[in-house]
Amino acid sequence: MRVLVVGSGPIVIGQAAEFDYAGTQACKSLREEGCEVILVNSNPATIMTDPNVSDRLYIEPLNVDFLERIIAKERPDALLPTLGGQTGLNLATELSDQGILEKYQVRVLGTPLSAIKKAEDRESFRELMKQIKEPVPESWIIRSEKDLEDVLDVVPYPCIVRPAYTLGGTGGGVAKTKSDLWEIGRKGLRLSMRSQIMVERSLLGWKEIEYEVMRDSKGTCITVCNMENFDPMGVHTGDSIVIAPSQTLSDLEYHMLRTASLKIIQSLGIEGGCNVQLAFNPESFDYYIIEVNPRVSRSSALASKATGYPIARVAAKIAIGKTLDEIENQVTGTTKACFEPALDYCVVKIPRWPFDKFVTGDRTLFTQMKATGEVMAIDRSFEAAFMKAIRGLEVRQKDLRHPKFQAMTDEDLEAAIIQPTDDRLWAIVDGLRRGWSDAKVNKLCKVDRWFLRKLQVLVNVEQSMINVCQQDNDAETTDIADVIKRAFLVGFPSPTIRSLMVTSTSSAEYAALVEQHIEEQKVLPVFKMVDTCAGEFESQTPYYYGTFESEGDKPLLASSAPTE
Amino acid sequence: MKRYLLLSDGTILTGESLGAKGASVGEVVFNTGMTGYQEILTDPSYSGQLVMLTYPLIGNYGINEDDEESDRIQVAGLIVKEACEIPSNWRATKSIHQYLDENGIIAIQGIDTRALTKSIRSAGVTMGVICDDIEEGQSRLSASAKYDDIDFVEVVTTQSSYKWGPAGKEPMSEPDDPQRLKLAVLDCGLKFNILRRFWRSGCRPIVFPSTATAEEILSWNPDGVLLSPGPGDPQRLDHVTKTVQGIVGKKPIFGICLGNQMLCQAVGGKTFKLKFGHRGGNHPVKDLSTGKVTITSQNHGYAVDPESLPPDLARVTQINVNDGTVEGIELIGCYAKSIQYHPEAAPGPWDSRPYFQEFTDQMRLFKR
Structure with missing residues (x-):
């Protein structure tokens, strides 16, 4: 079979290197199955355009004209559009709408285009959710002041007002009371070019949970991974710190949301990967379906690396008709792709924003994504994974201290904790450092108290290092050793330990002692394996993370101890 | 406080105490679920077993009134990497620490659960004891019947x-x-x-x-x-x-x-x-x-x-x-x-x- 794969073109915000990763995996996966892969992409800075990834390569603009010519020349049997992000999907839709696919008898592999349309079109998606009884946030279309008056007593407060057809959403806002809605709504009606606004239930402060799910043509469905956003609803998930697996959901809640996600891909008839985003009330079982991405997405790349499960590779094989129980789990080499990864570690993703390059840019975060990249870290505790991720960011801060927030008045800091920004996490930590309770900080930022208490643990360790330093000459050697050991365990890097424990007033003996213990402790990490099965089966994959624990999965050479 | 997990092959693992004091013998088994510890603890099928959870962060969402699968905790003991002291979930009424304490169940945390999982994977399930005193643990372990010989x-x-x-x-x-x-x-x-x-x-x-x-x-x-x-x-x-x-x-x-x-x-x-x-x-x-x-x-x-x-x-x-x-x-x-x-x-x-x-x-x- 000759398969045409459409790449994702230039890297833009919201569509970055993850699609190169997914596309490359897919090309390799298709060729493993004996397919001849014809690749089109306009971006030369991609792995997928390496000569050995595809059989035929076209570096051409990604538009219908060029694609038609390539199709006419190469006469592929099929087109795989679900791996090149939105670009690939849009192109496939256009080719289909213009009758080009039919003309050259090219069939679309994977999820049918009709299912994709159903998931992406707001109205038809809401209709489908209604049919399968999955909740979507209630909304009301308002076309006149009379309509507005009618809904004042009906809508739940706070609610969100979105004027239709205005540039950049001007005239919208959050209405907390009836009189707010009356004011904002009337203004919105005036500003909207078609005198139309939408009033929607506000989910600000709800937990945001995602499920990465897969389905094959036989209807077998699995969950690859679920993820919990550190930042609650209101911040784009691409701009949110994300933790895998979810940390604060009970088994009942986890599986209630999992069941909803699987029901959705079953009803859409997805053949491949899909991402489902849900809002979950932190005080009840209530949830809403927010969005469904019927294709391999940014979250799929994260979920693949977080679990070891190669979503794009498996999705490509599903697209050519293989079923999940026929596809080998390459990671273990002994089991099949039809299972759900079990993690025995914690994964933290932190987005990377370009504000160091765009110093005048608006650093506030909301529902439009601003991050240009992300880092991921794995460890056996949340604390250590979080600290590792911060260091991975390659920003000025290598730990939890940020002079900007440390210098703020309490009032300003409160405001900084309320407003999501790229550096809010340091503001949150500084609030905790000032002795504010996790309940108080939670009230300001709505970040779950479980996460805040974990940050509190880190702040406490930081404080214990400072305390030992202040005792200095009286400090017991065992105290120093214990504090340093604990600091390493929860993820503090040695430069931070050094700078917190040794100050200009420290005695030379004390400084030397600290240095000695740092040297002793930092050679102790072992490397454990990301094996998709929590150690249940022996695995082949050479994919590791470092952690301070008793036994590693990788035989360590004496010389390979990590250095900084 | 230090606490130990002894295995029948002589392995001694050191961790920290969790739950009640004492010693408890059982068959050491592992469960790879990432949620559901309350249901597991109260599942009668785990009677006579020291259950190790491979997910390292346990107790995050606490213990609630509804997710009980029987009238009491059924496991002989619990083995975890890290137990969360202050849970966060709207239904939580207590922490896993309180729950184990109140029910007199002995547990251990701070264990490299992945290393232990791998050893069970290669050697098979084994008898073990969670104890505060190694000698007492050893004598309890050698005196107790094998899991397969007990009618649970x-x-x-x-x-x-x-x-x-x-x-x-x-x-x-x-x-x-x-x-x-x-x-x-x-x-x-x-x-x-x-x-x-x-x-x-x-x-x-x-x-x-x-x-x-x-x-x-x-x-x-x-x-x-x-x-x-x-x-x-x-x-x-x-x-x-x-x-x-x-x-x-x-x-x-x-x-x-x-x-x-x-x-x-x-x-x-x-x-x-x-x-x-x-x-x-x-x-x-x-x-x-x-x-x-x-x-x-x-x-x-x-x-x-x-x-x-x-x-x-x-x-x-x-x-x-x-x-x-x-x-x-x-x-x-x-x-x-x-x-x-x-x-x-x-x-x-x-x-x-x-x-x-x-x-x-x-x-x-x-x-x-």
Whole structure:
């Protein structure tokens, strides 16, 4: 079979290197199955355009004209559009709408285009959710002041007002009371070019949970991974710190949301990967379906690396008709792709924003994504994974201290904790450092108290290092050793330990002692394996993370101890 | 405070104390589920076992009033990497620390659970003891019987019969509901969610102790009989096998987990012990007639030997995709089906919930 794969073109915000990763995996996966892969992409800075990834390569603009010519020349049997992000999907839709696919008898592999349309079109998606009884946030279309008056007593407060057809959403806002809605709504009606606004239930402060799910043509469905956003609803998930697996959901809640996600891909008839985003009330079982991405997405790349499960590779094989129980789990080499990864570690993703390059840019975060990249870290505790991720960011801060927030008045800091920004996490930590309770900080930022208490643990360790330093000459050697050991365990890097424990007033003996213990402790990490099965089966994959624990999965050479 | 986990091969692991003081012996097993510790702790099938959870952060969402699977904690002990002291979840009423303390359950944290999982994976399940004092632990470990030699079913089964209603247990004197189907449940280590699910699908469960005879059960004229899950070696349960034999062919039968093994033994089949069992919420099971694969919740250390099933009496209906072991059987010529995994989930995926309705519908058909 000759398969045409459409790449994702230039890297833009919201569509970055993850699609190169997914596309490359897919090309390799298709060729493993004996397919001849014809690749089109306009971006030369991609792995997928390496000569050995595809059989035929076209570096051409990604538009219908060029694609038609390539199709006419190469006469592929099929087109795989679900791996090149939105670009690939849009192109496939256009080719289909213009009758080009039919003309050259090219069939679309994977999820049918009709299912994709159903998931992406707001109205038809809401209709489908209604049919399968999955909740979507209630909304009301308002076309006149009379309509507005009618809904004042009906809508739940706070609610969100979105004027239709205005540039950049001007005239919208959050209405907390009836009189707010009356004011904002009337203004919105005036500003909207078609005198139309939408009033929607506000989910600000709800937990945001995602499920990465897969389905094959036989209807077998699995969950690859679920993820919990550190930042609650209101911040784009691409701009949110994300933790895998979810940390604060009970088994009942986890599986209630999992069941909803699987029901959705079953009803859409997805053949491949899909991402489902849900809002979950932190005080009840209530949830809403927010969005469904019927294709391999940014979250799929994260979920693949977080679990070891190669979503794009498996999705490509599903697209050519293989079923999940026929596809080998390459990671273990002994089991099949039809299972759900079990993690025995914690994964933290932190987005990377370009504000160091765009110093005048608006650093506030909301529902439009601003991050240009992300880092991921794995460890056996949340604390250590979080600290590792911060260091991975390659920003000025290598730990939890940020002079900007440390210098703020309490009032300003409160405001900084309320407003999501790229550096809010340091503001949150500084609030905790000032002795504010996790309940108080939670009230300001709505970040779950479980996460805040974990940050509190880190702040406490930081404080214990400072305390030992202040005792200095009286400090017991065992105290120093214990504090340093604990600091390493929860993820503090040695430069931070050094700078917190040794100050200009420290005695030379004390400084030397600290240095000695740092040297002793930092050679102790072992490397454990990301094996998709929590150690249940022996695995082949050479994919590791470092952690301070008793036994590693990788035989360590004496010389390979990590250095900084 | 330091606490130890000693294994029968002489391994000594050092961790920190969690839960009550003392020493507790059991078979060390691991579960790979990432959620569901409360359900696991109260699942009678874990009786006599020191359960290790492979997910490192346990107790995050605390303990609540609703997710109990039996009247008490059933595990012999708990082994974790890190237990969360202050939980965060709207239903949480206490921490896992309080819960273990109040119930006198000994547990250990700070263990490299991945390293221990790998050693169990290669050497098989083993006896162990969680203790505060190594010497006391060693003497307790050497003095105690092996897991396979203990009858746990008689410990976990209900002492007297009861009925199940919307609010839970009810005395036998409560009337039956003519609208509902009478489901007799043979309790060898029942989980409440099985009763909750059958209630939801339109049954009125009546629960019998594992010592009940076929005559006693049939005297209630049930519309169907459920063989429950339960702990331990099924080969020790001759009296239960006999009870099942007395019911086969007379009433529709559905078996879950141990129930699958009891149905197998009722037709003369044999069971064997797996190296380290199946415990977790991610096990793929293939239905041999449809080819469809389902992700299931599992907790069993023994499996049905397919070669031992008399081909004229029973056949294998489902297998595990990972290791090919038997996951379901059915008898030929009468309605008696069973599965090795847990359709009631709690913990685990809900994909197999349709079994409750399916069996209830079958009972209704049989009644007519």
